[in-house]
Amino acid sequence: MGKKKTKFVCQECGYESAKWLGRCPGCNTWNSMVEEIERTKPATKGVFVHSASDIISKPVPITTVTATQEPRIQTGISEFNRVLGGGIVKGSLVLIGGDPGIGKSTLLLQVSAQLATLQHKVLYISGEESVKQTKLRADRLHVASDQLYVLAETDLEYIVEAIETIHPVCVVIDSIQTIYRADIASAPGSVSQVRECTAELMKIAKTKGIAIFIVGHVTKEGAIAGPRILEHMVDTVLYFEGERHHTYRILRAVKNRFGSTNEIGIFEMRESGLVEVENPSEVFLEERSRGAAGSTVVAAMEGTRPVLVEIQALVSPTSFGNPRRMATGIDHNRVSLLMAVLEKRSGLLLQNQDAYLKVAGGVKLDEPAIDLAIAVSIASSFRDQPTNPHDVIIGEVGLTGEVRRVSRIEQRVQEAVKLGFSRMIIPKNNLAGWNPPEHITVIGVSHITEALEHTLQ
Structure with missing residues (x-):
């Protein structure tokens, strides 16, 4: 029997090397x-090996x-349908990631x-988890149906066998890092195991038209x-986000071949x-303190919503060198x-001031439209002048x-009208081409100093 050949594989990026390296x-x-x-x-002289589907x-x-x-396929959960682009597509492979304990298993079980x-x-x-542990979680969520089958297994061969026996419409794998193939010598969760197991599941999803959801662990960096x-x-990548000390969780689509991203x-x-x-804007603003300096409301777009x-x-004089x-x-x-x-540009002496900013509710905002609201909040706290509680700034x-x-801009204004705001500060170039609603005053500004004159009295 010949000596087995070995190689060294990076567990982060999959780089392969013939010898061990301290740094990938x-x-x-x-x-x-x-x-x-x-x-x-096995050697196949003069013959190409096709896939198991035998379709050329x-x-x-x-x-x-x-x-x-x-x-x-409608799931009965409208927020989940929205993120997927209108429901589950048959034959799709969906990856869901998130921090430990954030609620990935709970969401997929529901x-x-x-x-x-x-x-x-x-x-x-x-x-x-064992079948009994999954049952305990299901009892807590009041889940009981004869159409829901539970299996505690990590061997991919037995998982494929169960799928072919039951013929389900949807399969949930929790999690992909625990699944292994017996013909691969590396440990479960390694680069080779994750790659090969996912490829096999993708082939099952595409050839049999089964929607498969796989849960992925995240690193300390959040990837x-x-x-x-x-x-x-995979076809779709979803991230389940949230703070441990907040009750709200955000399911965000960062890749979707069948719908909108973000x-x-x-x-x-x-x-x-x-x-x-159903109405996140009302929830995020329900504990807002009116008349406080440094507080502004912004209409941010998250996908199509x-x-x-x-x-x-909060801006205060610093007691440090920097x-x-x-x-x-x-x-x-x-x-x-x-x-x-x-x-x-506005003459505010901020070089000796500490600045602390926060988005209330644990939401993460990354679009450029929030710039003006951030600037007004900083100026409001620095001057200790509260903004108008009925203003929305974009x-x-x-x-x-x-x-x-x-x-x-029209969708943002409609959302502000729906929640009872009476005035919006928007870019002047956004005023052309549409008519603002009757119940709100829209003011266009072209410079940050002009925006401060309207918002800070």
Whole structure:
């Protein structure tokens, strides 16, 4: 018997090397090389090995291809349907990642229960919990249906066998890091195991038309563990976000071949499970303190949905050599940039001031349209002048202090009208081409100093 060949594989990026390296040349990560046994394929002289489906594809003109819009499977959870782009697509492979304990298993068990209630056969496979533990979780969530099948298994061969026996409409794998193939020598969760198991599940989803959801662990940096190719292989990538000390959870789509990216669904974690938040703007603003300096409301777009959130700022004289800049829910570099613009273009002496900013409710905002609201919050706290509690502020701020136009202004204004706000400060270039509603006053500004004159009295 010949000696088995081994190789060293980086557990972060999948880089392969014939010898051990302390630092991976692919991703520059230290101590990530793990020894694995190379797989040897049987020699097939003069013969190409096709996939298990035995279907040989041939190139055809695109004009001869007939494509019909398949009906999506409705889950009964409207927020989940929204994030997926209108429902579950048959044959799709969906990856869900999130921090430990954030509620990924709870969400997928509730989705499985809703599908089972609608008489769709669902197979829930847990590689981390026993069948009894899954049953205890189901009892807490009041889940009970004969169409929901539970399996505690980590061997991919037995999982494929169960799928072929039950013929489910939807399969949940919790989690992909616990699943392994017996013919691969590396440990479960390694780059080789995750890549090969996902490829096998993708083949099952595409050939049999089964929607498969796989749960992925995340690293300490917040990215999904395993090779980066994992996110490229799947059809949809969802991140389940939230703070441990907040009851609200955000399901965000960062990749979706069947719908809009950056779409979000908002849930509230309760003892009975996750509950949909139908009007997130009202929830984020319900505890807002009126008449406080440093508080503004902005209409941010999350996918196709406008959401009104509160931005809070606290500016105080520093007691250190270098002033501190801290931000929660906002990019730290954007705060520093806007403070430099305020100091240079509006004459606010902020170089000896500490600044602390926060988006209330644990939401993360990353679009340029929130620039003007951040700047007004900082100026309001610095001058100790409260803003009008009935104002909503929108606009992108340039380095010269100009206020630039933003997208989807009409949807943002409609959301503000729905929640009873009476005035909006928007970029002047956004005023053309549409008529504002009757119940709100819309003011266009072209410079950050002009915006401060309207908002700080």
